[in-house]
Structure formats: structure tokens, C-alpha cells
Amino acid sequence: MPPAPGDREARRDDVSRAVWQVLADKGFGGLTLRAVAAAMGVSTGMLMHYFPTKRALIAHALDLLEKRTAERPRRDRPADGLATVRAMLLDILPLTEGDTARNRIWVSSWDLALADDGLATDQADRYTRLRSTLRPHFEAARGLGEVPAAADPEQLAATAVAFTHGLVVQALFDPGRFPEDVQIAMVDDFLASITPSRPARR
Amino acid sequence: MPPAPGDREARRDDVSRAVWQVLADKGFGGLTLRAVAAAMGVSTGMLMHYFPTKRALIAHALDLLEKRTAERPRRDRPADGLATVRAMLLDILPLTEGDTARNRIWVSSWDLALADDGLATDQADRYTRLRSTLRPHFEAARGLGEVPAAADPEQLAATAVAFTHGLVVQALFDPGRFPEDVQIAMVDDFLASITPSRPARR
Structure with a gap:
């Protein structure tokens, strides 16, 4: 079941944190929906509401990397x-x-x-x-x-x-x-x- | 059908050339049995006689990288x-x-x-x-x-x-x-x- 819109907003930060954790541990070579889902303790099905494709997951990861680099102290x-x-x-x-x-x-x-x-x-x-x-x-x-x-x-x-x-x-x-x-x-x-x-x- | 021992020896260089080509084009992130098989024009089944696992393929790729680096002019x-x-x-x-x-x-x-x-x-x-x-x-x-x-x-x-x-x-x-x-x-x-x-x- 897809998350309700409010949950979805609230969960966006959790997803980004999990993506970052997977990248820090395993790099882009280890970035999969399954690995991110495992880091969050959710199903890959749930995660597919955020990232329908591997490409969407990679695009989010690259955006996150740009954003965290720009915002670093x-x-x-x-x-x-x-x-x-x-x-x-x-x-x-x-x-x-x-x-x-x-x-x-x-x-x-x-x-x-x-x-x-x-x-x-x-x-x-x-x-x-x-x-x-x-x-x-x-x-x-x-x-x-x-x-x-x-x-x-x-x-x-x-x-x-x-x-x-x-x-x-x-x-x-x-x-x-x-x-x-x-x-x-x-x-x-x-x-x-x-x-x-x-x-x-x- | 597995290749005969003589063919197998003869083909080893072809396999290494194809692995190198895939690495040069796509990096380790794109190194798969399928990509190497496509570069050689053979089936992935044939290639599995050389590399029964993804790990074996990666190990060969790393050895090849060391070898070509050591042997470069x-x-x-x-x-x-x-x-x-x-x-x-x-x-x-x-x-x-x-x-x-x-x-x-x-x-x-x-x-x-x-x-x-x-x-x-x-x-x-x-x-x-x-x-x-x-x-x-x-x-x-x-x-x-x-x-x-x-x-x-x-x-x-x-x-x-x-x-x-x-x-x-x-x-x-x-x-x-x-x-x-x-x-x-x-x-x-x-x-x-x-x-x-x-x-x-x-």
C-alpha cells in the first residue's frame, strides 16, 4: 500500500539518510533499492514509491551528494x-x-x-x-x-x-x-x- | 557444451581482451558476464566456464589491471x-x-x-x-x-x-x-x- 501523502513527506528525510548511509558504506557500486530498503527496515516495494527505477535512485543519490556538499560547514x-x-x-x-x-x-x-x-x-x-x-x-x-x-x-x-x-x-x-x-x-x-x-x- | 581444453587455452586471451574492453567503456560498475559475453559475441553460458561467479570475473579483472600496469612500456x-x-x-x-x-x-x-x-x-x-x-x-x-x-x-x-x-x-x-x-x-x-x-x- 502506498504511504499517505503526509507520511510520504515525513519519510523523505529518512530515505535520504538511508541512501547516504548505503553510499558511505558501499558506494554507488552497492547502491540498490534492496540495500536502501534494508538500511531503513522497509520493503523494497515501499521504496519503489520513491524510486520507481534504479536510475531514479541514482539521480536522487547524486542530488543528495551535490546538496550535502554545497551545504557543508x-x-x-x-x-x-x-x-x-x-x-x-x-x-x-x-x-x-x-x-x-x-x-x-x-x-x-x-x-x-x-x-x-x-x-x-x-x-x-x-x-x-x-x-x-x-x-x-x-x-x-x-x-x-x-x-x-x-x-x-x-x-x-x-x-x-x-x-x-x-x-x-x-x-x-x-x-x-x-x-x-x-x-x-x-x-x-x-x-x-x-x-x-x-x-x-x- | 564446454569448450575443449585446447580451445579454452586459445580463448583465454580473447576473454581478457573483452573484459578489458568492457572495463574501459563501462568501468567495474558495468562489468557483468552479460557485457563481456556481448563484447565477445558468445553466450553468457559459455563465459560461465571461465567465470562461474561475478566474484571470479572481478578477480580476473583486477589481476588483468595489475598485469597490464606492470607490463606497460x-x-x-x-x-x-x-x-x-x-x-x-x-x-x-x-x-x-x-x-x-x-x-x-x-x-x-x-x-x-x-x-x-x-x-x-x-x-x-x-x-x-x-x-x-x-x-x-x-x-x-x-x-x-x-x-x-x-x-x-x-x-x-x-x-x-x-x-x-x-x-x-x-x-x-x-x-x-x-x-x-x-x-x-x-x-x-x-x-x-x-x-x-x-x-x-x-
Whole structure:
């Protein structure tokens, strides 16, 4: 029997929580109606009122990932230049349990996205936006002399995103090797390495 | 009817080629007996003589990924120090079609590995080995004055792996933004950034 409209509204949050839990445990590869139903202690039949197809379940999961990423708490942006870049990179890393779950789900989504032209374009656009968000702060850093005058802020943003996402993956697989303080020190060393006052080598 | 032993041997390479093709197109999320059978133009029943279970198919796919990675052509290791680090990092990147397929399959495997304790440990060990392979070359680079005397070769290796794998992911999603020459220039800029002869800032 389908749930009454009021119940249905009330249950939406429960469903999202269960979807998130399944994603955090098993990734998109383990996201099935059956797994979500089991996490909620309901029948798959009940869940089909929310997600008539696997595709609808995946679409909801991706929306939830976007939404939770957009709504996550963030550090203050302390000032122009590299201090703000630092805050933005730290906001990406898996430093807390919640950050770890979100990152684990993002990494999992790459398999799905690489197999689907539309999702791959969405992910490429997401990277373009992320670089665009960092770029003005690298421009400001250049104005402040925090990065070399000849540096290209767009390339610095691409390098910073590369370093940060690669650190995310290593830290997810080996949290003992990459605890919070090690991740933060690596970001600080990375930012220190792009500061200038040395002869160009190339 | 099961294939005769001779046919079976002869067909093993065809099966591996089909598995690789499915992985390159659809990732581990799309790896099914049906998809491999379709790629070979055979019945799933025939394929079940090779892979009685989904787990056997996944195990073969992971072995194949390890094997093709180990056997890939590599650049000469030109000299001690950063020149060798450079060759090793370039050997990782998706610079050719074959490199792109292999990287795409590795990234796809992370979803699977994060959901399985045994595979996650294998992946953490793989990262440890990769850092260990880079470390002596960073040590040599330190001896040559190519990196600061105070630098920790293990942390430099972790940073280099992070940067390289994060660049892999961005390049897979946006090959137009990250063609071969851009990836190589980013590696060169990254290596130039860790060279010394500037006052410490921290």
C-alpha cells in the first residue's frame, strides 16, 4: 500500500539518510533499492514509491551528494590570497568523519560518471567551476607577491585541485598514514612550495 | 557444451581482451558476464566456464589491471634525482589512448576497493609501494641539491603521488582541457616548484 501523502513527506528525510548511509558504506557500486530498503527496515516495494527505477535512485543519490556538499560547514575565508586558497583546500579534505563519508561517495561517483557521457560532462563542469572559484584567489596571491609574477592562476588552480583530490584518495585508503595533522601539513607545504623568490629553473 | 581444453587455452586471451574492453567503456560498475559475453559475441553460458561467479570475473579483472600496469612500456630512467621522478610520474599519466584506458579502469576500481576491506588494504599497500619506489629518487634529489635539504623524501613522494593521481582524474574527465603537453608542463612546473634556493616561508 502506498504511504499517505503526509507520511510520504515525513519519510523523505529518512530515505535520504538511508541512501547516504548505503553510499558511505558501499558506494554507488552497492547502491540498490534492496540495500536502501534494508538500511531503513522497509520493503523494497515501499521504496519503489520513491524510486520507481534504479536510475531514479541514482539521480536522487547524486542530488543528495551535490546538496550535502554545497551545504557543508566551511571555514571562514580569512583574507585574500593564499590564506583563502588554504581554507578552500582544507574544506575539501577528509579531515572529519562527515568529510570522509562525503569524499568517499564523490570518489565512488567517478566510476559512474566515467561510464555516462552526461555525468562525465557534469563532472568536467564541476572541475571547471572549482578551478574558477580558486583562480581569483591565486590572482590576488600573485598581486600580493605570494606566488611568482609569471605564474598562471588557472594552472595553479588546476595543480591545487589535482594535489588536493589525489590526497583525498590516498587518505581515504590509508587514514592511519594520513591523519588530519598530516593532511594539513601537506597542504601547508604544498602552498609554501609555490611561493616565489627563487630563480626560475625552466 | 564446454569448450575443449585446447580451445579454452586459445580463448583465454580473447576473454581478457573483452573484459578489458568492457572495463574501459563501462568501468567495474558495468562489468557483468552479460557485457563481456556481448563484447565477445558468445553466450553468457559459455563465459560461465571461465567465470562461474561475478566474484571470479572481478578477480580476473583486477589481476588483468595489475598485469597490464606492470607490463606497460616505460620511459628510460635517465639519471638519479628529479629526472627519474619526472619519468616515473609521466609513466602514470593518461598521455596515450592505452594509458587513458588503464587509468580510467584504475579510477573505476576505487569504488569497488573502498567497499571491500581486503581490496582497500591492497590499494593502501599499492600506494605505500608507489611512495617507496619514488622515495629513493627524492633522497637522491636531496643529495644533489634538487630539493631542499630539510625536505622529507617520504612526504615529497606522497605529495607527488597526490598531485599525479589528482591530475589523472581531472584529465580523464576533461581531456580537451588537459592534453598531453599540458599534463607534461604541469608535471614540470610541479617539480620546479619543489626545487630549493629560496628562503623558507614557514
